[in-house]
Amino acid sequence: AQKITQTQPGMFVQEKEAVTLDCTYDTSDPSYGLFWYKQPSSGEMIFLIYQGSYDQQNATEGRYSLNFQKARKSANLVISASQLGDSAMYFCAMTPANDYKLSFGAGTTVTVRA
């Protein structure tokens, strides 16, 4: 069974600074996909970025980048140049290739200060 761990329940970051959100995972499947989602206070789930287990390069999407370290089973999200609108809860998620079961970590709340 897969497990996703996010050890930072809450973080504060100054506007315009970068913040790194930690995510480690455990799976026996050699092929899997990793995802990050954002959930603002309004409650909707917003997809941010995807990383495949066989991707050679770290994924990037605008101000979001994923620091993927396969041997460490780590997939940290980096948000650069933080904005007030980045204040939200962030979830790491994983799908193994063998059953498409999408599981989530407990989430990290990010608060951006002006």
Place this chain on the structure above:
Amino acid sequence: NAGVTQTPKFQVLKTGQSMTLQCAQDMNHNSMYWYRQDPGMGLRLIYYSASEGTTDKGEVPNGYNVSRLNKREFSLRLESAAPSQTSVYFCASSPGAMNTEAFFGQGTRLTVV
């Protein structure tokens, strides 16, 4: 432009009552999911359906049943609601490949009194 539609958006039940949460997607996705989210916590998988005709238990299936009625619809039933099932419920769908993201409904806020 509908995506994933959940009904109802809000519901209050009395302990012991039953109800069905409805979910429909119009993106021709193969896989569908039901999650619950308790205050300040992550999403916990209740049941999922990797493809039409199949359903599997997630982390917290007790007290719930599901039906994948067709490719579009995946319903979640509470047979005898308990206060511990007070939560926000999210339905999601995905094409069913590991490299594609899931799309979420707006959630159903359920309170069991």
